[in-house]
Amino acid sequence: xxxxxxxxxxxxxTLAGAACSQQTPLQKAVALLNAEQVKAVQVVASGKxxxxxxxxxxxxxxxxxxxxxxxxxxSFDTNSSRVELVREMGAVMPKGGGAPFFGEQRQVQxxxxxxxxxxxxxxxxxxxxxxxxxxxxxxxxxxxxxxxVKAAMANNAxxxxxxxxxxxxxxxxxxxxVEGTINEAGQVEKVRTWIDQPIVGDMLVETxxxxxxxxxxxxxxxxxxxxxxxxxxxxxxxxxxxTVNPAVDITVPDNVKAFQPPPVNVTADKLAxxxxxxxxxxxxxxxxxxxxxxxxxxxxxxxxxAEAVLAKAKEVIPNKPVRYVVTSHHxxxxxxxxxxxxxxxATIVTHESNKAFLERxxxxxxxxxxxKQSEVKNAAKVQTVGDDDKxxxxxxxxxxxxxxxxxxxxxxxxxxxxxxxxxxxxxxFTPxxxxxxALIPPAVPSAKALADNIKRLKLNVKTIAPFxxxxxxxxxxxxxxxxxxxxxx
Ligand SMILES: [Zn+2]
Numbered sequence: 135x136x137x138x139x140x141x142x143x144x145x146x147x148t149l150a151g152a153a154c155s156q157q158t159p160l161q162k163a164v165a166l167l168n169a170e171q172v173k174a175v176q177v178v179a180s181g182k183x184x185x186x187x188x189x190x191x192x193x194x195x196x197x198x199x200x201x202x203x204x205x206x207x208x209s210f211d212t213n214s215s216r217v218e219l220v221r222e223m224g225a226v227m228p229k230g231g232g233a234p235f236f237g238e239q240r241q242v243q244x245x246x247x248x249x250x251x252x253x254x255x256x257x258x259x260x261x262x263x264x265x266x267x268x269x270x271x272x273x274x275x276x277x278x279x280x281x282x283v284k285a286a287m288a289n290n291a292x293x294x295x296x297x298x299x300x301x302x303x304x305x306x307x308x309x310x311x312v313e314g315t316i317n318e319a320g321q322v323e324k325v326r327t328w329i330d331q332p333i334v335g336d337m338l339v340e341t342x343x344x345x346x347x348x349x350x351x352x353x354x355x356x357x358x359x360x361x362x363x364x365x366x367x368x369x370x371x372x373x374x375x376x377t378v379n380p381a382v383d384i385t386v387p388d389n390v391k392a393f394q395p396p397p398v399n400v401t402a403d404k405l406a407x408x409x410x411x412x413x414x415x416x417x418x419x420x421x422x423x424x425x426x427x428x429x430x431x432x433x434x435x436x437x438x439x440a441e442a443v444l445a446k447a448k449e450v451i452p453n454k455p456v457r458y459v460v461t462s463h464h465x466x467x468x469x470x471x472x473x474x475x476x477x478x479x480a481t482i483v484t485h486e487s488n489k490a491f492l493e494r495x496x497x498x499x500x501x502x503x504x505x506k507q508s509e510v511k512n513a514a515k516v517q518t519v520g521d522d523d524k525x526x527x528x529x530x531x532x533x534x535x536x537x538x539x540x541x542x543x544x545x546x547x548x549x550x551x552x553x554x555x556x557x558x559x560x561x562x563f564t565p566x567x568x569x570x571x572a573l574i575p576p577a578v579p580s581a582k583a584l585a586d587n588i589k590r591l592k593l594n595v596k597t598i599a600p601f602x603x604x605x606x607x608x609x610x611x612x613x614x615x616x617x618x619x620x621x622x623x
Contacts, residue, residue, distance in 0.1 A: 168378070174208075183201050300316050339363050426454060496514035584612055
């Protein structure tokens with residue numbers, strides 16, 4: 135990425151001589167933002183961000199989280215940035231998903247060249263490598279107004295008049311298309327780019343900049359930005375201060391440089407005859423043997439995880455095809471490998487509210503990072519479930535029940551095997567590593583919803599296999615967690 139910068143400076147030198155009246159919108163933007171002289175910026179803002187992929191149903195907007203403070207330090211010269219967010223959450227989460235937290239949460243997200251990492255809250259703790267976040271964070275630098283203008287100059291942007299504005303377009307890193315609109319005042323109004331997302335593929339990230347003002351010392355910048363991802367707002371910030379050319383000292387930690395992602399690991403615990411609990415990562419699955427096929431519940435995270443889950447299911451239940459993949463719910467962490475399941479030829483069993491979404495998912499272009507489904511192009515086979523349904527081969531019964539009164543998601547299907555007394559459930563209750571430890575307040579209503587639904591449905595549950603955490607649990611533990619006040623009496 136450093137090569138942009140050298141090229142950019144050469145471009146600016148030529149531009150500096152152009153007379154005002156003949157300036158194109160891009161040249162005006164260079165002048166307005168003083169982009170030749172800007173090598174780094176610090177932006178202080180507040181507003182909200184949104185939990186992308188965690189909407190209440192697959193057609194709702196992303197759930198909103200308050201951002202009390204947002205500070206971004208960006209170096210265009212070194213292609214690096216450090217973004218610190220202080221987010222705030224009360225005792226009740228907004229409707230939808232997202233990792234539960236309570237009170238203030240500080241997140242520090244860094245990128246430098248090819249490396250991305252998070253700085254943990256605990257002082258002295260090692261940086262947490264975040265290689266999957268690198269493209270998004272790198273593109274965030276080149277989609278700021280100044281970054282956009284610099285990258286446009288450095289990457290032989292094409293500029294097409296659009297009324298009095300110009301549509302400017304170029305490629306970053308040879309892989310990511312960036313497009314934007316600059317108005318006749320030289321204001322960058324809108325920037326679009328696309329990042330790879332395992333489910334929706336080449337995902338549009340669009341940022342709209344407005345309310346250009348003198349933010350101090352003659353520095354003109356937009357003071358409001360709204361970003362959308364896959365069509366819904368993902369970030370909405372009001373900018374209070376911009377510092378030009380602050381000192382930036384971002385060094386890639388050695389452990390981030392040395393990091394190799396661990397190989398995908400799927401383990402299988404036998405819960406009953408023909409019933410396997412597939413673990414080994416952050417998100418668990420189930421494989422259930424039927425007379426002449428296999429039912430898998432959840433192909434999470436991404437294609438690699440999903441393929442490993444499908445392979446493990448076929449290893450522990452040999453000589454049978456995976457004919458059905460049940461999706462517990464549509465949240466992107468649990469749905470991440472769904473295209474691998476579609477490519478496998480499995481029928482996807484899901485709540486009826488997800489049908490249109492999954493049919494779209496089967497067709498989305500994945501040009502940035504092609505996956506198996508982009509080669510085989512299977513049409514999605516979707517079998518929908520209402521509130522209660524079952525899969526059976528005449529012998530084994532797999533009941534599917536939608537959790538009611540559950541604000542985490544409107545389409546959560548829990549999986550109940552009546553003969554075995556096994557309940558598979560994602561997200562509603564994750565047993566704490568230390569049995570008996572209290573849940574944080576926003577996690578209590580989810581546990582309560584699960585306990586209430588088990589009661590409502592009169593399920594005779596002996597074992598709960600949660601899709602997060604590292605152990606099985608029981609209805610008694612869920613009920614205790616759901617009623618913390620009673621438990622301490
Ligand atoms: Zn979820």
